[in-house]
Amino acid sequence: MFLAQNNRADQGIVEREGSMLQQQVRQHLEALLKSAHFDASVRSRQFLRFVIDETLAGRSKALNQTTIAMQVFGRGTDFDAVLDPIVRVQAGRLRRSLERYYLLTGDLRDVCIQLPKGCYAPVFTTMTRTADPLPDLVETACRPDVTEWPTVLIHPFVTDPADEAIAAHLKDEFAMELCRYDDVHVVRQSSMHHMDARQQASIRFEFRGTLRCMNDERIMSARLIDRHSGQQVWSDEHRCTPHPSRWSCGLGDMARVMAARLGCENGAIARVLATDPVHRSGEAADSFGPIARAYRFLFSRQVDELVPTIQAVRSLTARAPQLAAGWTYLARLFVLNHTFQLSPLYTPVEKAIDHASRAVMLDPGGTRARSVLATALLAKGEIEAAREELHQVLQLNPDSLVCREVIGWLLALSGEWDHGVALMRETMQRNPYCSPQVYHGLWADQLRRGDFEGAHRAALEYRDPGFFWRDLMMACCLGHLGRTEEAQGHVAELLLSKPQFPAHGRTMIQYYIKAPALRECIDFGLRKAGLVLT
Numbered sequence: 001m002f003l004a005q006n007n008r009a010d011q012g013i014v015e016r017e018g019s020m021l022q023q024q025v026r027q028h029l030e031a032l033l034k035s036a037h038f039d040a041s042v043r044s045r046q047f048l049r050f051v052i053d054e055t056l057a058g059r060s061k062a063l064n065q066t067t068i069a070m071q072v073f074g075r076g077t078d079f080d081a082v083l084d085p086i087v088r089v090q091a092g093r094l095r096r097s098l099e100r101y102y103l104l105t106g107d108l109r110d111v112c113i114q115l116p117k118g119c120y121a122p123v124f125t126t127m128t129r130t131a132d133p134l135p136d137l138v139e140t141a142c143r144p145d146v147t148e149w150p151t152v153l154i155h156p157f158v159t160d161p162a163d164e165a166i167a168a169h170l171k172d173e174f175a176m177e178l179c180r181y182d183d184v185h186v187v188r189q190s191s192m193h194h195m196d197a198r199q200q201a202s203i204r205f206e207f208r209g210t211l212r213c214m215n216d217e218r219i220m221s222a223r224l225i226d227r228h229s230g231q232q233v234w235s236d237e238h239r240c241t242p243h244p245s246r247w248s249c250g251l252g253d254m255a256r257v258m259a260a261r262l263g264c265e266n267g268a269i270a271r272v273l274a275t276d277p278v279h280r281s282g283e284a285a286d287s288f289g290p291i292a293r294a295y296r297f298l299f300s301r302q303v304d305e306l307v308p309t310i311q312a313v314r315s316l317t318a319r320a321p322q323l324a325a326g327w328t329y330l331a332r333l334f335v336l337n338h339t340f341q342l343s344p345l346y347t348p349v350e351k352a353i354d355h356a357s358r359a360v361m362l363d364p365g366g367t368r369a370r371s372v373l374a375t376a377l378l379a380k381g382e383i384e385a386a387r388e389e390l391h392q393v394l395q396l397n398p399d400s401l402v403c404r405e406v407i408g409w410l411l412a413l414s415g416e417w418d419h420g421v422a423l424m425r426e427t428m429q430r431n432p433y434c435s436p437q438v439y440h441g442l443w444a445d446q447l448r449r450g451d452f453e454g455a456h457r458a459a460l461e462y463r464d465p466g467f468f469w470r471d472l473m474m475a476c477c478l479g480h481l482g483r484t485e486e487a488q489g490h491v492a493e494l495l496l497s498k499p500q501f502p503a504h505g506r507t508m509i510q511y512y513i514k515a516p517a518l519r520e521c522i523d524f525g526l527r528k529a530g531l532v533l534t
Contacts, residue, residue, distance in 0.1 A: 022056050025124055028111040032101060040097035047072050047090050048098075051122055052113070060121035068120060091115060099197060116201040123201050149288050150204040150273060151185040152178065152224075152262075153192075159211040163218075166251065167211045170220065174209070174255035180367055180402045181263030182325050183270070183291065203227060205269065207262070217241040220254045224262060226272055234268035236261060247432050256401045257431050264402075266435065270295045287323070290316040294329045301466030303342050309333060310345065317355075324363035331356035331372045339379050339511040340467045341504060352376040367393050367402040374410050379511040383414050390414070401427065405434040409441035413512055421445050436464040440512075443473050447525075448518045452480040468498045468508075472526070479528030480521075487529030494531070505533045 029052055032038050033045055040048065050072050054063055065087040069075035073086050081087065095115050114123045154175050157167035171188075179186050184205075192200060209222035223235040238247075238254045249257060262268050273288075274295035290312035297309045310333050316326040334352035337343055356373035363369055370393045377386035390407050405427040412420025424438045439462040446454035459473035471494040478487035494501060501508075505526075506519075513519050523533055 021124075025052065025056065025111055025113070028113065032113070035101065038097060038101045040094060043073065044090055044094045044097060047094055048113075048115075048122075051115070051120060055121045063120040065120070087120070091120065095197060114197040114201060117198045119201075123197075149185055150183075150269065151187055151202060152205045152207055152269070153187055153189060153203045154178075154207045155189050155209070157209040157211050157220075160213065163211055163213065166218075167209075170211060170251060170255045171209070173252060174207075174259050177256045177259035177400060177402065178263045180365075180397065180400055181259070181267075182328070182363065182366055182368055183263065205233075205272075209258075218251065220251075220258075222258055224268055228276075233272050234262065249430060252399070253401070253430050256399075257433070260401050260431055260433055264433070264435065265295075265298060271299070274299055287316065287320055291325060291329060294333065297333070306333065306337060306343050307345050310337070310347070322362065324359045324366055324369060327355045327359035327362065328366070328369045328372055331359065331369075331376060335372065335376050335379060339508065341498075341500075341508060342467070349376055349380045353380065365396050367397055367400065371403045371406050371410070374407075378410060378414055378514070381514075383514060386410065387414050387416065401431050404431070405438040409437040412441045412445060413514060415514065417445060417448070436462050439463075440469060440473070443477075444513065444518060447476070447521055448515065452477055452525075456481065468494050468501065471497075472505075472509075472522075475529040475531065476522050476525035479525040479530075482528075484529065491526070491529050491531045502532060502534055505531075 029049070033049075047068065050068065051063055054060060065081040066079055068087045069079045069081070069084070070077070073090070075084065075086070095117070098113060098115065111124055116123055154171060157171050159167040175186050175188065178184065187195070187203065204227060206225045206227060207222060208225070209220065211218060211220050213219075218240050219237060220240075221235070221237040223232050225231070226233045236258060238249060238257065240251055240254065241248055260267065264270075273292045276292060290309075293305075293309050293312050297305050310330070313326060313330045313333060316323065317330055320326060331352045334347040334355060335349065337345060337347040338349045338352060353373065353376045356369060356376055359366060359369035360373055370389050374386040374389040374393075377383075377389065390411050393403070393407055405424050408420045408423030408427060410420070411423060414420075420441060424434075424441055428434050428438060439458045443455050443458035443462065446452075446458055456474075456477035459470070459477050462470050462473060464470060471490040475487045475490040475494060478484075478490065498504075506523075509519060509522060513522065526533065
């Protein structure tokens with residue numbers, strides 16, 4: 001089944017007719033079969049024609065070894081793919097013939113036909129160029145059976161000739177920043193010739209950007225396309241000229257903010273992959289499935305999903321111990337379970353430190369891994385060690401926005417209040433899409449200063465309803481402000497999610513709030529709200 005090809009024309013999106021696509025593929029097939037550079041055998045040619053005809057007829061899902069063996073190679077109904085590898089052998093030969101043909105001819109003017117490993121339906125890549133400043137969307141006839149680690153293909157930015165150097169710099173800055181999030185692989189279009197057909201077919205997302213100048217102002221716009229669905233799953237536009245009615249930033253931060261929108265824990269890529277049924281099971285054959293499962297837990301905050309998620313990620317680290325991301329997410333889940341007391345599963349903070357240290361050893365420049373390690377160290381009370389990790393991150397990537405607000409939050413909680421708060425506020429100015437932790441840090445800072453109104457405003461901005469911290473923050477502030485009835489409502493919600501909080505609350509608060517005077521202030525505010533910690 002074809003995905004619709006998208007072209008931007010007259011400021012709109014127009015869909016090409018399916019019959020035009022079929023005609024394009026058939027014409028290319030006939031030219032390929034007549035070419036002297038296509039060295040496939042008669043059987044391979046029959047194989048290719050059959051699978052293309054079936055795919056164009058909408059029957060690609062029925063293409064399997066048995067069907068092909070019976071229809072192309074004359075096997076009977078008793079065909080056994082284990083005993084007779086005819087289809088697998090011929091498919092391998094056909095792939096090599098196709099790769100050889102395109103290598104010798106460079107015939108990519110209209111359509112490129114590929115047969116990915118693990119799939120017997122061909123992939124058709126259209127190469128047609130139009131006046132559209134954004135290149136055509138690659139079309140896919142099937143999804144490979146073997147799940148690959150998600151990859152983002154970054155196309156060159158479309159711009160005027162005078163701005164090509166700036167656009168190239170923005171593309172490189174975006175690619176480097178997206179790589180720092182660790183969860184996806186990044187490939188530039190210029191590197192596509194190094195990839196085999198299967199690797200190219202496994203590219204999950206395409207990033208396309210434009211840089212234009214309007215009234216002496218540079219505007220960067222971009223979109224992300226999910227190749228599995230053909231849908232545009234994200235788009236954004238930023239300007240570099242300050243204006244009171246909108247957010248703006250410098251050219252360098254434009255690329256970094258867009259990378260944050262896509263690559264952060266709550267970003268567009270994580271949202272797509274968290275809901276992808278391909279990764280739903282997290283089976284052993286799927287190396288990325290456990291990471292996607294961790295995404296789902298972090299989005300949903302469903303406590304009953306935590307233990308199976310930890311088990312899936314732990315299994316990933318056992319079978320793929322070289323993946324830093326697996327150890328990072330395992331440490332992150334251990335820290336959450338330990339500090340929020342979500343399940344009875346034994347997840348000591350010492351093991352979280354071990355897992356995060358393993359991730360840092362595998363990827364010394366990994367910002368996310370070092371941030372998780374610092375969080376675990378802070379929870380254990382190893383404050384100096386936590387600060388050392390955080391300062392190391394800032395030295396490694398001084399301009400990066402990756403986890404920058406989290407670093408500021410942790411620095412503030414570790415006692416470097418002025419440095420941490422300044423870093424959080426600077427990051428909020430540079431990136432309007434900060435994670436909720438920044439408001440937890442600002443709440444704690446305002447609270448220690450005795451500015452209960454300011455603390456209340458920060459608590460209102462803390463938009464993470466999961467677990468218990470938001471209700472605790474609101475109840476404490478409202479208690480101090482004498483708004484008892486409202487405070488009691490948040491206490492009731494807190495106790496609904498954490499019935500044992502009066503007995504365990506001090507311990508859970510102490511994991512993050514290290515200053516004794518600040519803990520006393522929180523305790524006093526909760527008592528005014530009617531919640532007494534024992």
